[in-house]
Amino acid sequence: MTVTMLQELIELYNAEHEEEIRQAREQHEQLMGQRGADRYNKHYTVCSQVVIDIVDLTTRIAEYREFTNKSVLRCCFSSMICAVFP
Numbered sequence: 001m002t003v004t005m006l007q008e009l010i011e012l013y014n015a016e017h018e019e020e021i022r023q024a025r026e027q028h029e030q031l032m033g034q035r036g037a038d039r040y041n042k043h044y045t046v047c048s049q050v051v052i053d054i055v056d057l058t059t060r061i062a063e064y065r066e067f068t069n070k071s072v073l074r075c076c077f078s079s080m081i082c083a084v085f086p
Contacts (some may be wrong), residue, residue, distance in 0.1 A: 057081065 062085075065071070
């Protein structure tokens with residue numbers, strides 16, 4: 001083998017190797033983007049459920065206060081919390 005042939009083989013190997021690295025990076029970026037989107041969706045779902053539960057509890061307390069002349073008994077409050085946050 002001559003020197004020029006070796007140089008050509010080295011350049012060909014480097015070109016193939018660079019393509020593999022580029023493909024691996026693209027795949028990694030795609031997977032990380034999907035993981036980030038999944039994590040965001042999970043976080044959003046949990047947070048929205050917490051907000052819905054808080055609003056529900058607040059509404060129950062407000063309705064109860066309307067009916068009982070603005071007082072909420074401790075036992076009733078505990079049962080409302082247990083009903084909203086099992």
